Amino acid sequence: MPTLWLRVALACYAFGLLYALLALTRAGDLLNRIALHAAYLGMIFHFVSLTEMIAPSGQFTLASVHNAESVLGFLIMVVFMIVYAVYKTTSPGIIVFPLVFLLTFVAATGEQPFLQMPPGVRRGWLDAHIALILTGYAALIVSFCASVLYLIQERSLKAKRGSGILSRLPALEVIDEIGFRSLLLGFPFMTLGLVAGTVVAQATYGRVDFLDPKILLSILMWAVYLVLLYTRWNAGWRGRRAAYLAAGAFAMALVAWAANYFSTIHKFAQS
């Protein structure tokens, strides 16, 4: 059943994908509203799917790559909806929707991988670790989307082509604020997630292997995240420079994610 609900959610997100593809055309306005309602619906099914996975067996763990993808997709949608609630703009959807669709698609169609849990791992801490990190990712991704939109909007203002598709984007400072606030939102989660990870590692192995590629990359990503916040806070970096940094952090996050395949202690992913 959970997979069924997830697939229904996927179908709903498909509208979002369609919107993202056609946002640049005239159909954008109508699709915008359809996509938004479909996204609400998709989130409900998505949520049902997630709870159903946990409820019956207690078997569910985030330490499964597809579950993690599903949760990440859901969290991105949550951040997106928060942004929508505050700023009344669906523009980040141009990037967010396809990404969530992709994540949900992989989660819904892939086979549940074989779980290889280390003995004696503390499940509560592990789930907390992953959930926190994923929330951090979600915020970072939305922030990155905002940076890209900022670049697009800045380009169009510089090029002085006022009309057309780009006029649908929110004002430059609004996009900037979305990006910065998402970044601020994500940072505590990311930090706490890493702390929780250390706790798990300490409890399971008695030590933290800082040379493990995944841990190394995660710390690096956290550092980039910190730099991103610092330059913004202190020097007011935004636009191109902020977008490059956000892209860097995002890439780092992707690599850290992929590092599961090389890590000795994050060996859950065998899909």
Next chain:
Amino acid sequence: MNFQLIGVNHKTAPVEVRERLAIPESRLPDAMKQLRQHPGVDEGLILSTCNRVEVVAQTRNGSADLRAFLRDYFRLNPGEYEPHLYEHHGAEAVRHIFRVTSSLDSMVVGEPQILGQVKEAYATARAVGAVHSQLDLLLTRAFAVAKRVRSETAVGSSAVSVASVAVELAQKIFGSLHGKNVYLVGAGKMSELAARHLMAHGAASIFVANRTYERATKLAEKFNGQAILFEQLYETCDRADIVITSTGAPFAIFRKEHGELFLSRRKNRPMFFVDIAVPRDVDPEMNKLDGIFVYDIDDLQQAVASHVADRKKEAELAESIVENEVVRFQARLQTLDVVPTIVSLQDHLETIRQAEIDRVRGRLGSLTPEQEMAIETLTHGIVNKIMHTPISALKTAAREPEATTVVDLVRRLFNLREKDSGQQKKDKIGSGQ
């Protein structure tokens, strides 16, 4: 109706060309005097705004070389601007003036400022005596046409002025304008208008810097703003989110290094420069800086291109009004033209004289050539004496707006009918004097 017009506008010439041809207000009176002294020119007027430079003249035979005037006056390489020039003669020139004054030729069709600008040029021209009779009529008529267009079409009411376009762009950058600071550099009418629009949309405070500090203070008072000494411009400018420049400075006053300075002081918060000055006050290089957006007067035009389409229908209506007025004006000028009336008056009296001589000639019998001569001289003298007052009255009237009444009166008194007048008859008057 020997009107001639030569000029450039925002459609034919880029701002780089227009800024070189722009004549500052202070030099306009001299320019107009010089135009009036140009060979073949009877009356002249020059309109110089940020979007156009137009030279209008009433010429003796309709073929004065106005290009030569531009060459003499500007002493620029003609190759730089001549490809952008347009020229109109006669009715075409009238139509053009009507369209310009009615704001149909404006960058933002229907914007109200152009009428005021034409009126100012007209006042200057009158003050230096460059405009007195026919050109005067043309312009007063043009003002009436502009008024008609405004009241009979919606062109003016839905006008998107440069100012409101600036507001729109500011909103694209800053979202809400609440709490944003506006800096006016140069205290002109246009910047005042833009400031008013920005304040209406929530801008927090206004700074004004102007070469003459009194004018800055005066303008700042209007908005509860703060006047700033021009020397402190660069130290204070980073406080502004939106800078509107409209000075008459011949060189850019904001260059790239200033932009870099402002940005570092502002921690890279974006800045928006609206440059409505021609020549431009902001170096276009500034636009290359991250976080600084520079729009000059031509860019604003692009930004309003979409709005213009909405008003196309109203503009068509306005065009038909202008068309109609051009025809009316031509007809009016023809009646105004006193020459045909004078010619027919002379013809009329000459016919009477001839008829009277013919009538009495038979009764007098044979006359000596001396006697013939005496009769001719006598009758001519009487006719000329009688004609003298009405003709000089007509000639004086030609320079007055109420000429029509005088012409009508003379025609009625002497029972003259409409007759075509040509160059030949004009010559006749010339010799008759």
